[in-house]
Every structure is written in C-alpha cells, then in structure tokens.
Amino acid sequence: MIREEMKKIWRPGMLLSLVILGLVFYTMFLEFYIKHFPNGPYNTGVVEISAQLIQKYGTSISEAEMEEFEQGLPKLRRQADQYVRESEFGKKYGLHTYKQYDAFCRKATEEASQNGETADQNEHYADAMRMHNYLQGDETNNIEGRLYAASWFVEIYQARKEQGADLENCSNQKERDHASFFYGKDKKWQNLLPQEVPETTSDYMGYLLIWICLSVCILLSPLPVCDRMNRMRALQYSSRRGRNIYHSQFAAVMLSAFLVTTANFTVFIGLFLKNGTAVFFPCKMYSFAMMQLSWPNWTYGVWCLILLMIGYLVAFGTAGLVFFLSHKSGNYIIMMLRVVPLGIFLAIFCPKLMENALYFNNPLYRFSGIAYVELLVAGVVFLVGMCCSRYFS
Numbered sequence: 001m002i003r004e005e006m007k008k009i010w011r012p013g014m015l016l017s018l019v020i021l022g023l024v025f026y027t028m029f030l031e032f033y034i035k036h037f038p039n040g041p042y043n044t045g046v047v048e049i050s051a052q053l054i055q056k057y058g059t060s061i062s063e064a065e066m067e068e069f070e071q072g073l074p075k076l077r078r079q080a081d082q083y084v085r086e087s088e089f090g091k092k093y094g095l096h097t098y099k100q101y102d103a104f105c106r107k108a109t110e111e112a113s114q115n116g117e118t119a120d121q122n123e124h125y126a127d128a129m130r131m132h133n134y135l136q137g138d139e140t141n142n143i144e145g146r147l148y149a150a151s152w153f154v155e156i157y158q159a160r161k162e163q164g165a166d167l168e169n170c171s172n173q174k175e176r177d178h179a180s181f182f183y184g185k186d187k188k189w190q191n192l193l194p195q196e197v198p199e200t201t202s203d204y205m206g207y208l209l210i211w212i213c214l215s216v217c218i219l220l221s222p223l224p225v226c227d228r229m230n231r232m233r234a235l236q237y238s239s240r241r242g243r244n245i246y247h248s249q250f251a252a253v254m255l256s257a258f259l260v261t262t263a264n265f266t267v268f269i270g271l272f273l274k275n276g277t278a279v280f281f282p283c284k285m286y287s288f289a290m291m292q293l294s295w296p297n298w299t300y301g302v303w304c305l306i307l308l309m310i311g312y313l314v315a316f317g318t319a320g321l322v323f324f325l326s327h328k329s330g331n332y333i334i335m336m337l338r339v340v341p342l343g344i345f346l347a348i349f350c351p352k353l354m355e356n357a358l359y360f361n362n363p364l365y366r367f368s369g370i371a372y373v374e375l376l377v378a379g380v381v382f383l384v385g386m387c388c389s390r391y392f393s
Contacts, residue, residue: 030272033200044142084096167179209311325338
C-alpha cells in the first residue's frame with residue numbers, strides 16, 4: 001500500500017516542476033551566497049588570512065603565535081608599498097607608500113563629497129577609485145584586503161586579551177555570565193573562525209529551508225485531497241485493508257518528506273561547499289573575531305549538523321501540517337487557501353529560525369530570551385505537525 005501511495009506522490013510531472021522551481025529559487029536566492037562568498041575584498045581578506053592561520057597554527061592561536069603572526073605585518077606593508085609605487089596612479093601622483101595612498105584617497109573622497117562631485121567630475125576622486133580597485137583586484141591578489149585583515153586580527157586579538165568580551169552586546173546578566181565561559185582560564189576566546197562564515201552559512205540555510213518547506217508543500221498537498229475528490233475514501237473503506245489507508249498515506253508522506261529534504265540538502269549543500277567553508281569545520285563556534293557570543297562551544301562542523309537536524313524537524317512538521325490541511329480540504333481551491341498561508345508563514349519564519357542560530361543575535365532568541373530556543377521551536381513545529389496529522393485528521 002505504501003508503494004502505491006508513493007507512486008501517487010512521486011509523479012514525473014510533479015518532479016519536473018520541482019526541479020524547474022528549484023533552479024529558479026536557487027538562482028534568485030541561493031546562488032549569491034556561493035558566487036559572492038566572501039562578500040567584498042575586506043571579508044575576502046579576513047577569510048583568506050583565517051584559513052592561513054588555521055593551516056599554520058591550528059584552530060586556535062596563542063599569544064606567542066599571534067606575536068609571530070604580527071611580525072609578518074611589515075612584509076605585507078612592503079608589498080602594498082611596492083604595488084602603490086609601481087602603479088600607474090602612484091607614479092602619476094608621486095605616491096611611494098600605502099600610507100600615502102590611503103591619505104590621498106581620503107582627501108579625494110572628502111573633496112568630492114563636499115563639492116557633491118562624482119567620479120566623472122573629479123579626476124582625483126576617479127583615480128583614487130581606480131587605484132582602490134587595483135589594490136583589491138586579482139592583479140595584486142587583494143593586497144588591500146589582506147593587509148586590512150591582518151592588521152584587524154592583531155588589533156581585535158589585543159583588544160580581547162585586554163578587555164575580554166564586548167559586554168555592550170550583552171543585554172542581560174545571563175549573557176554576561178556566559179561570557180566568562182569563553183574568557184576564563186582556558187582562553188576559549190583564542191579560537192579561529194571569521195564571522196563571515198557562520199553568518200553566510202545561517203543565511204544560506206534559512207533560504208534553503210524555505211525552499212525545502214515549499215517543495216514539501218508542493219509535493220505532498222495534492223495526495224489526500226485528490227483521493228477525496230475522486231471518492232476513493234468511500235471505495236477504500238469497503239474493505240478492511242482499505243480502512244487502514246490513512247496509515248499507509250501517512251507513512252508515504254513522511255518518507256517522501258524525508259526523501260525530498262535529503263535530496264535538497266545533498267544538492268544545495270554540495271553546491272555551497274564549493275565556496276571553501278569546509279576548511280573551518282574543526283573550528284569552534286566562537287572566536288576572538290566574532291562580534292557575538294554563542295551558547296554552545298561546538299565546532300562549526302557540528303553546528304552545521306545541528307542546522308541540518310533543525311531543517312529535518314521543520315520539514316517533517318511541515319509535512320504533517322500539509323497532510324492535515326489537505327486531508328480536511330474538499331477540493332484544490334480550499335486546499336490552496338489553507339496551504340498558501342502556511343507557505344507564507346514558513347517563508348517568514350525559516351530565515352529567522354536559522355539566522356545566527358544558537359548565537360546571541362538570533363531573532364528568536366532576542367524575542368524570547370530563551371537560550372537554545374531554535375532547537376525548542378523546531379521541536380515544537382515537529383510535534384505540532386505530527387499531532388495534527390496523526391490525531392486530528
């Protein structure tokens with residue numbers, strides 16, 4: 001029976017529709033986080049320098065190791081000086097060092113801003129922007145971004161060492177007390193993980209979860225209402241085996257939800273890993289480079305697995321709710337009037353659930369004040385879906 005119900009769900013036309021819609025959704029919402037990661041030359045420099053530090057020192061960096069890293073800053077500055085000195089604009093304006101270039105850019109930008117001029121109207125400003133692009137481009141291997149990242153790492157490391165956690169971002173005493181976990185004798189704050197990595201991952205997972213929930217709605221919602229419209233229930237109830245059809249349909253729905261969720265995670269996470277974030281899997285969730293603290297101190301890789309678990313819970317809960325709504329609908333119009341609002345709610349809810357999940361700045365945590373609320377909410381969605389589909393249909 002389950003096999004026959006699966007055939008009703010997995011129809012070729014429906015699968016083709018899901019593939020086409022998935023490609024459209026990927027192009028509109030997901031592709032950006034793969035093609036444009038890291039976003040901007042400065043973030044690119046931060047991620048690149050972080051990967052180099054991990055390769056050399058491991059997933060944490062001690063004070064002695066940071067001092068050794070700081071000794072390499074003059075070499076980076078000399079490289080930047082050389083690029084400035086040998087550039088077309090450096091020769092044009094007599095710029096010999098990166099410091100002179102930086103002062104020139106600031107002055108040109110201020111003058112253009114004060115006079116309300118654009119790059120087409122102000123030659124100095126236009127040349128400053130061209131040189132800016134040159135120092136951030138492939139020709140110089142983003143020397144400006146790398147120099148910024150290296151200098152920033154040294155500064156923020158020293159600040160964390162002297163001042164500890166940024167308690168201004170802590171809104172209550174519970175958060176301040178938790179900060180001592182990272183800034184105690186074990187010095188867990190010395191971990192290495194650029195903030196761009198978990199932020200991009202959680203944003204990507206939020207949009208991916210929207211698509212997963214929508215694909216579950218599209219795939220599963222026609223099954224019960226179609227049987228009802230074709231008067232299959234009355235026919236099935238004429239036999240003892242047919243009276244148990246609900247259990248077979250429920251099993252087919254849950255299995256289909258698992259399959260479509262797994263397929264989406266496999267394809268889209270495989271695409272996401274092309275951006276090179278896998279190198280950070282052994283790193284802890286919080287580091288001195290993070291602006292926000294995290295509740296657990298798992299590795300980034302374990303945190304990603306937890307996000308997958310949250311995704312599965314929400315997907316199963318969505319499948320249960322869709323099955324319940326469709327089971328109670330007499331035709332496709334009524335079904336759509338019930339399922340479409342659910343899809344809209346999920347489109348709003350999913351990004352907030354995944355955004356910086358298990359960090360202090362997660363929207364659901366900020367609203368509720370409950371630590372690990374993301375896991376709790378995902379569990380509630382799962383239980384509500386299961387209860388509705390099993391006991392109220």
